[in-house]
Amino acid sequence: MVDFLAEDIWPAESGIKRLQTFEESRQLTLRATQKALREVAQKYFRGGEKIVEIGSGLGFMARNMPANYFNSWIQLEGQEAFIEKAREAHAFGEYIRGSAYDLPFADNSLHTITGYCSFDVLTDLETAVSEVYRTLAKGGRFVHLLDLGVNDEVILRDLRKKRIPCCLRGTSTSCWSILEGGTPMQLYYIPEEKLAGFLQEIGMTREEMDRLPEIQEFFGLEHFERKYFEKQKRGGELNGERTFEEIYEIAEDSVEVTMKYLALFKKYEQVLDTNSYFHERLEQTLAEYFPAQNVRFTTVRGVYTGERTPQQLAHCPEAYIFERRAGKVEMGQYFYHQWPRYVLSQKMKESFPRIAQWLEPTCAEIVTLECMVAEK
Numbered sequence: 583m584v585d586f587l588a589e590d591i592w593p594a595e596s597g598i599k600r601l602q603t604f605e606e607s608r609q610l611t612l613r614a615t616q617k618a619l620r621e622v623a624q625k626y627f628r629g630g631e632k633i634v635e636i637g638s639g640l641g642f643m644a645r646n647m648p649a650n651y652f653n654s655w656i657q658l659e660g661q662e663a664f665i666e667k668a669r670e671a672h673a674f675g676e677y678i679r680g681s682a683y684d685l686p687f688a689d690n691s692l693h694t695i696t697g698y699c700s701f702d703v704l705t706d707l708e709t710a711v712s713e714v715y716r717t718l719a720k721g722g723r724f725v726h727l728l729d730l731g732v733n734d735e736v737i738l739r740d741l742r743k744k745r746i747p748c749c750l751r752g753t754s755t756s757c758w759s760i761l762e763g764g765t766p767m768q769l770y771y772i773p774e775e776k777l778a779g780f781l782q783e784i785g786m787t788r789e790e791m792d793r794l795p796e797i798q799e800f801f802g803l804e805h806f807e808r809k810y811f812e813k814q815k816r817g818g819e820l821n822g823e824r825t826f827e828e829i830y831e832i833a834e835d836s837v838e839v840t841m842k843y844l845a846l847f848k849k850y851e852q853v854l855d856t857n858s859y860f861h862e863r864l865e866q867t868l869a870e871y872f873p874a875q876n877v878r879f880t881t882v883r884g885v886y887t888g889e890r891t892p893q894q895l896a897h898c899p900e901a902y903i904f905e906r907r908a909g910k911v912e913m914g915q916y917f918y919h920q921w922p923r924y925v926l927s928q929k930m931k932e933s934f935p936r937i938a939q940w941l942e943p944t945c946a947e948i949v950t951l952e953c954m955v956a957e958k
């Protein structure tokens with residue numbers, strides 16, 4: 583029996599589309615990522631051992647490792663549909679449908695376990711880490727890598743469990759729509775040191791807040807409404823004795839009071855650096871099992887220079903620098919020393935296209951992988 587948590591399971595169809603969008607954006611810095619992965623392998627994998635990747639999705643990591651790792655790779659993934667697609671694209675190594683919470687391996691049997699943007703989607707990190715620890719042999723390593731922004735929903739749930747007022751805002755999670763003017767989804771929270779100020783403004787005591795069964799974004803709205811309507815010297819509740827005009831006025835006021843509440847939330851909120859939050863959480867959980875001195879966070883950079891790819895040209899023809907960090911891709915025009923070549927090539931584009939092509943500056947891809955390593 584494969585053990586999953588319902589909230590971890592990505593719906594097969596929309597999940598595949600989502601992973602394909604990640605891969606499209608990863609294309610912009612693919613060659614630098616491959617270089618970074620080679621460095622990760624040299625630093626942390628011993629060579630010759632089987633490597634188990636947990637939450638392998640469509641197999642992005644396995645496909646982009648140096649070829650000598652292809653046959654030693656075991657992709658473990660919760661979704662059958664993802665496994666089928668991954669196998670179609672890359673017929674190497676082994677594929678197992680299994681759960682991070684119940685790894686199908688014997689105690690102390692593995693030398694390397696890895697994950698690529700997968701532990702941030704797990705809601706029960708404790709169980710997943712305990713499974714990693716159980717199955718690793720003494721001296722075995724766990725290496726988790728991230729090239730995307732972490733899953734906000736999981737962190738939102740975690741903050742809510744800790745009863746920290748928080749909300750997710752933004753128009754888009756997709757890097758493409760952000761490039762086209764959308765705003766990135768960001769997680770905002772009210773830190774403990776600012777909570778007293780917020781509660782005072784909305785007319786709620788700490789005891790009243792503590793009595794609530796859960797802390798949602800609008801947890802204090804009722805109190806704020808009461809305070810607001812009391813000030814206006816009338817109740818906020820609609821009842822049969824009111825005239826239509828009065829009801830209309832109160833409804834208008836309700837919208838206004840909600841806007842005012844949100845403005846106060848904004849006044850006290852702070853943006854959460856979700857990648858750092860995830861890494862702290864993962865580090866703490868790992869340190870409950872692994873010796874604390876054997877758990878460390880590091881970054882691995884990959885830099886590639888060369889010709890631009892068709893995807894880069896199609897996506898942003900003016901850009902020569904593509905830098906990926908924490909899920910964001912910054913695109914730049916050219917490095918300072920490349921400027922003369924750039925100007926000349928632009929001038930010659932029309933009349934001497936071949937010379938212009940020769941003069942064009944090389945493109946640079948830069949990737950920073952966030953990396954958590956633990957050794958048993």
Ligand SMILES: C[S@@+](CC[C@H](N)C(=O)[O-])C[C@H]1O[C@@H](n2cnc3c(N)ncnc32)[C@H](O)[C@@H]1O
Nearest residue numbers: 590637638639642659660661681682698699700
């Ligand atoms: C954000 S995706 C990353 C996929 C892939 N590693 C990549 O970077 O493209 C997270 C993956 O973890 C898988 N997953 C989530 N919960 C899981 C669980 N409990 N056991 C195994 N896989 C799980 C999901 O199905 C999904 O494929």
